[in-house]
Amino acid sequence: MTTPALPRRRARFHWRAHVVLLLTLIVMIYPLVWLVGASFKPENLIFTTVNPLPFQFTVANYLSGWTATGTSFSVYLANSATVSICVVVGNLVSCSMAAYAFARLDFALRRVWFALMLGTLMLPFQATLIPQYTIFYQLNWINTFLPLVVPYLLAYDAFFIFLMVQFIRGIPRELDEAAALDGAGQLRVFLTITVPLLRPALITTGVLTFIWTFNDFLRQLVYLSDNSRYTVPLGLNSFIDKASGSSYGGMLAMSVVTLVPTVAVFLISQRRLVDGVANTGIK
Amino acid sequence: MPENTVAAPAAVPVPPPPEAPVRVHKRKRHKHNLAGYGFIAPWLIGVFGFTLIPMVYSLYLSLTKFSLLAAPQWTGFDNYVNLLHDQRYLQAVKVTLIYVLTSVPLKLALALLVAVALNRGLAALGFYRSVFYLPSLLGASVAVSVMWRQIFSQQGLLNEFLSWFGIRGADWIGDPRYALWTLVLLSGWQFGTPMLIFLAGLKQLPQELYEAAALDGAGRFRVFFTITLPLLSPMVFFNLVLETINAFQTFTPAFVVSSGTGGPIDSTLLYTLYLYLKGFGSLQMGYASAMAWVLFLVIGAFTAVYFWSARRWVNYAE
Numbered sequence: 001m002t003t004p005a006l007p008r009r010r011a012r013f014h015w016r017a018h019v020v021l022l023l024t025l026i027v028m029i030y031p032l033v034w035l036v037g038a039s040f041k042p043e044n045l046i047f048t049t050v051n052p053l054p055f056q057f058t059v060a061n062y063l064s065g066w067t068a069t070g071t072s073f074s075v076y077l078a079n080s081a082t083v084s085i086c087v088v089v090g091n092l093v094s095c096s097m098a099a100y101a102f103a104r105l106d107f108a109l110r111r112v113w114f115a116l117m118l119g120t121l122m123l124p125f126q127a128t129l130i131p132q133y134t135i136f137y138q139l140n141w142i143n144t145f146l147p148l149v150v151p152y153l154l155a156y157d158a159f160f161i162f163l164m165v166q167f168i169r170g171i172p173r174e175l176d177e178a179a180a181l182d183g184a185g186q187l188r189v190f191l192t193i194t195v196p197l198l199r200p201a202l203i204t205t206g207v208l209t210f211i212w213t214f215n216d217f218l219r220q221l222v223y224l225s226d227n228s229r230y231t232v233p234l235g236l237n238s239f240i241d242k243a244s245g246s247s248y249g250g251m252l253a254m255s256v257v258t259l260v261p262t263v264a265v266f267l268i269s270q271r272r273l274v275d276g277v278a279n280t281g282i283k
Numbered sequence: 284m285p286e287n288t289v290a291a292p293a294a295v296p297v298p299p300p301p302e303a304p305v306r307v308h309k310r311k312r313h314k315h316n317l318a319g320y321g322f323i324a325p326w327l328i329g330v331f332g333f334t335l336i337p338m339v340y341s342l343y344l345s346l347t348k349f350s351l352l353a354a355p356q357w358t359g360f361d362n363y364v365n366l367l368h369d370q371r372y373l374q375a376v377k378v379t380l381i382y383v384l385t386s387v388p389l390k391l392a393l394a395l396l397v398a399v400a401l402n403r404g405l406a407a408l409g410f411y412r413s414v415f416y417l418p419s420l421l422g423a424s425v426a427v428s429v430m431w432r433q434i435f436s437q438q439g440l441l442n443e444f445l446s447w448f449g450i451r452g453a454d455w456i457g458d459p460r461y462a463l464w465t466l467v468l469l470s471g472w473q474f475g476t477p478m479l480i481f482l483a484g485l486k487q488l489p490q491e492l493y494e495a496a497a498l499d500g501a502g503r504f505r506v507f508f509t510i511t512l513p514l515l516s517p518m519v520f521f522n523l524v525l526e527t528i529n530a531f532q533t534f535t536p537a538f539v540v541s542s543g544t545g546g547p548i549d550s551t552l553l554y555t556l557y558l559y560l561k562g563f564g565s566l567q568m569g570y571a572s573a574m575a576w577v578l579f580l581v582i583g584a585f586t587a588v589y590f591w592s593a594r595r596w597v598n599y600a601e
Contacts, residue, residue, distance in 0.1 A: 014405060021397070097322045098322060126555055129575065130568050154333065156329050211420050212423070262424065274416055
């Protein structure tokens with residue numbers, strides 16, 4: 001059916017498309033490359049050149065930056081890891097449970113609760129920030145990780161419920177029904193049939209939750225006040241306050257450190273993640 | 284086969300229709316009441332404890348003077364009235380509207396352009412997709428905001444580059460005329476997520492239409508505006524809603540780039556930053572609650588307008 005003209009036009013377009021895309025890509029990624037390069041340069045050379053490659057390679061910035069705020073960055077990293085991992089586990093368990101119920105079970109008021117869940121998707125989190133803070137304040141939870149973790153044990157992030165409902169609806173019901181005929185209860189069906197098939201959505205959820213929590217700033221800024229409880233974004237932020245002008249090298253080095261976990265998780269999961277995010281827009 | 288139905292939050296609020304509408308008149312028996320409530324119990328507790336009750340509490344607080352340390356004092360609508368006379372607040376509203384109305388179109392336009400360019404069966408598609416997506420994962424971090432400061436500061440990367448051509452660049456971060464635009468650019472830099480969604484949508488478009496258009500000799504621009512864009516409108520809609528809601532909530536870059544002040548002279552005072560300064564800086568929590576409620580209503584209004592206008596421009600296939 002294709003006319004002979006089509007393939008030729010396409011071939012020419014490809015070549016130009018690659019040039020344009022590569023240029024765009026270089027412009028976009030350049031700052032990140034520069035950041036990494038600059039973090040390995042001696043302090044006095046950081047701003048004298050656009051060249052990202054350090055001609056005089058040094059790790060001095062990392063050594064000085066690691067402890068420059070008075071608390072070691074290892075502490076910040078450990079705190080961030082604790083919070084992020086708890087939130088990931090919480091989201092995976094509580095959101096998949098709710099999603100299973102919404103997608104598969106027939107219970108009273110289901111539609112009401114489902115509509116409410118969708119409504120919370122549009123709620124800006126600032127709307128609940130202050131009342132939540134006062135509640136946690138009364139519970140004496142300020143300056144602990146609890147305000148950052150507990151909501152997520154209770155499926156606070158409805159986006160992931162929504163994502164999983166969409167996914168479960170795509171799984172053939174026959175499998176559930178066959179298991180139910182064999183006498184399996186809902187919990188068995190959920191654990192042995194839905195959860196294994198839900199794996200792609202669980203991976204998307206886990207990875208996005210980890211990255212978002214690891215990089216979340218406002219909540220952590222509000223709830224954590226003690227340097228030893230600080231997470232990575234707060235550690236970096238206090239660095240900016242302290243360094244202001246004096247130690248750019250250390251600040252850039254620690255910026256690189258805080259980006260490493262995100263990039264690592266991304267590289268490990270990229271294929272799955274990219275597909276998962278692409279499908280959030282499509283039923 | 285082409286199914287372009289969008290999964291925008293409220294576009295699919297209806298679960299597959301069961302037998303009859305759930306009007307509890309004659310008691311309908313549901314098969315899984317126990318299991319159903321068992322499975323949603325965590326969410327149900329969460330939604331009441333962390334969303335619904337706090338929302339009501341916040342509404343109450345917004346009608347009081349409250350500093351956290353003493354009990355709230357009822358002041359009626361004073362907070363809301365004061366908002367209208369607070370010059371800094373009005374500035375924050377202005378800055379935020381400019382930010383939302385420029386950064387969202389910029390981000391979506393870039394996402395669409397790159398998605399269309401990628402959707403040609405290019406070699407190395409996977410590589411491009413991943414690299415273009417990466418900034419939207421990193422973008423919200425403090426580290427990237429730090430990096431942005433270094434690019435646009437007086438002795439930053441950009442000015443260094445411009446000096447090759449003999450151009451003396453401005454102090455982009457320190458000059459109130461430019462500071463906000465560096466934030467808009469940072470948002471544009473993160474076009475990866477909508478790009479992925481557009482790309483997935485483009486893959487589902489029926490090839491026959493394109494072949495027919497090619498036979499008719501339609502140029503690339505015409506094909507884009509008469510075929511691609513209308514067919515893609517559900518994805519445009521979905522991204523528009525999502526990105527608008529996100530843009531209204533932007534905090535980190537404004538905080539980091541301005542060292543937490545919203546400066547220079549309040550030119551980067553995004554709404555959420557001002558809310559933070561009021562609520563947690565000067566502990567005016569009643570006032571900040573009123574601000575939060577206004578934000579909630581404004582986002583609701585924007586979303587409502589989008590949904591209302593969707594009938595005119597969103598093409599829900601067949």
